[in-house]
Amino acid sequence: MLSRLCRDHNFEEGTMKKRNRFFRTGIVAVCNVVILAVFLFFFFGGRDFSLEQKEDARLIGASYMTMNNEFYTIISEEVAYWVEAEGDRMILRDPALDCGRQASQIRELLDLGISALVVAPADADSLADVLTEARDRGVKVIVVDTAVADDIPADCTITSDNYEAGVIIGKYFLQKHNTAKLVVMTHESARSARERVGGFLDTVSANENILVVKKIECEGQVEIAMPRLQEAIDEGLDFDTVFCLNDLAGMWKTWKRKSAERQLPSLFL
Template structure:
């Protein structure tokens, strides 16, 4: 477990914790990978719900126009530190590039909670908690689902998003390792959309053309899976191959209902935002928190999409 006192003691700022949370309005900054995705907007809704349960706090929400605009996210974090936010909830777009800014927050006595994607190994001392899907386990779950549907042999493709991002490393790494260890399925390629739907659509179209006998395909995040699904429909390939997606916006839900996608793995995005700001408040109150908090994943298929469990995470 970690406490914010570990951070504050380093810089001699323990007196900050003596201010009751209700004494002044304090800003909790939530900075995500991009504001142009339904997934991150659902994180925003969760954060808003979370801050409403807290006395004396406000919440700001920000992120770049694109997940690949790492420099913009670094600037947003630095600006939050400069204006003296009470705490920071951050979904880092790059595991390395955000470390200096998070270290600076640490040295400024600002508690940091990381959500969704991990920072580089060695940065653990600079933040107090990590809230995320267990992406490796989620990737393995989707690989097991693929094997169950395709069989022990065949050809599949992986449509990934931003190489090197913590969630991508765990999710696609877990998927790939499980496929290789538990089947004779060949992974014919792994392509990166940079989380751009149009790019994923074009990449999937090219893949379907290059591999007309493809047995399965995995879209590893929301915009990638949406582009993949649209390409499958345009090629008339729905039902002729096993397509799996990740995340759960309205487009992906409809693909499941229509049989374009066999299943989607849906993260607790709302929970990341809600629990993220609440964890910051606990740290500011001097409470201990778990270093890793699993926000979970639900495998959604046509058979369970209307269940309470699925509806609680779909957005």
């Protein structure tokens, strides 16, 4: 039903390795900045650095939007390693993309007496009240990956320029395509995802022959994205390219296996 094969995009092994290296380099950079932010808040200004004084150990809470994502897993492991290396303790909660659960879990962390909170909001707006409560309790709030609104308390915000990332992807896409029928995978509750999709679409809209035929909400999760994309194929949707948003390796492996069985549209990651 669909004419173009995955050969339209340069997904040779060497290209995938370069992208994976770039992806991991970005994660390491974010980890380093998060760790630095935690240390600046708590490991200077009269603190006794003696690791033997365990009774003075600080408790650091962490809540990333989902741990079903290599990006957050790596950040969590690196931050926890350095916090614990200083004799302090880390407590992690996984809201699994549930905004209400994340707010509830953060309140539980506050009740445990955390000194700082590292948080990647599943929905930034929904955390306004609990982050205000954290600030009122004297807890330092470090927001990563997805920025919160200016009126929501945060002592430190560490994000990428997701809109510009979308623009860069869009420019590259236009170099490879004069025409396309696009399916765009989205994650509307995540500000970072909205910005990346927005940057991409604003850029490719310069070419009137690039058509968005459908947007599919996938919450940034492969296990949600693939069945919904399969539904679009089964329904006979006429498209030839997919903007995948994230989860590059997992999405590509599944697609590569399926593409060996029949003609499928190109992926653009």
